[in-house]
Amino acid sequence: MIRSTNLPVAYRTSFSGKLDRLSSLIDRLRVHVENALADQPANGFANLVIYADPSGANRLIFCPSMSEEDQAYPEIAxxxxxxxxxxxxxxxxxIGKQLINALPACISVPLSEEPYLTAVVTPLIEEATTPRCGGQAAFQRLCEVVVIRLLRxxxxxGKADTGLLNGLAHPRIAAALVAIHEAPEESWTLERLAETAGMSRTQFAVTFKELVGATPMGYLSxxxxxxxxxxxxxGRQVKSVATLCGFSSPAAFSRAFSRRFGYPPKQKRNQAA
Known part of the structure; x- marks a missing residue:
């Protein structure tokens, strides 16, 4: 059973005043960066490489799901x-890793066609090729911005055929997704989410499933x-987490958590402690 707040939900907007579709997810991303050898990116196990061709044009490649066993990714060559x-x-x-999982296996972007990416990549190249004090910290931060701009x-x-990014690209479905991301503790129902999206209940349910690959209530859960x-x-306490996620009681939360993960939340809390 989910706790109802019955309070209006406030959503973040971009600087232009439009609905911000990414920030609630990006807040939950944790980006870890390790440098590889620039002259041997494959041998250094790099999944982000910036190449220059003889004309001086740059190309960025990012293979987010590439693992160490996949060093022979042809796209990275x-x-x-x-x-x-x-x-x-x-x-x-x-949790924001759902965004990364929604990306294609590899993204290749000619930077001459993407000036907003170029604006971040240029100082990234400078930090990598001209080492200075604070260079590692700057490189880390710039890589985080590159990831955000690649997501955008x-x-x-429309690089994703299905999944979270595809849903966020749809203006009406995005409104419902942002509502879920910003206020998971709300007593959302299919009807309320459809209303948020400005769609009929049936149209919303069908469109959401087609784009995101999950039912609205399944995604919410x-x-x-x-x-x-x-x-x-x-390390947060079980009772506090139950309230944060909108459950009516720790017992209701424990049942839902155990069904999903196969062990009780108290076990996960004890492991963290």
Missing amino acids: PLSGETPLVAAHISISG HAMEE NWRLDIARAELES
Whole structure:
């Protein structure tokens, strides 16, 4: 049973005043960056590489799901005449990793076609090729911004066929997804989410499933419980997590958590402690 707040939900907006579809997820991303050898990106296990061709044009490649066993990814290899400028291994953790899982296996972007990415990549190249004090910290932060802008690029360019990014690219479904992400403790029903999206109940349910690959209520349940697991791992008390995620009682939370993960939340909390 989910606790009802019956309070209006406030959603973040971008600087232009439009609905911010990514920030509630990006807040939960944890980006870890390790440098690789720029002259041997594959051998250094890099999943983000910036290449330059003889004309000086740069190309960025990011393979977010690439693991150490997948070092032979053909997409990460240079094209004829290209030389690597930057190579790094970026790993993503946190609940926001759902965004990364929604990306294509590899994204290749000619930077001449993406000025907003170029604006971040240029100082990234400088930090990698001209070492200075604070360079590692700057490189880490810039890689985080690159990941965010790649997510934005994939969403705006329709790079995902199904999944979370595809849902966020749809203006009406995005409104419901942001509502879930921003206020998981709300007493959401299919009717309320459809109303938030400005769609009929049936149209909303069908469109959501087609785009996201899950039912609205199934996605909501998984989001709440993913937040709960992350909070327990951080050492938060079970009762506090139950309230945070909108459950009417710790007992109701424990039942839902155990069904999803196969063990009670108290076990996860004790492991964290």
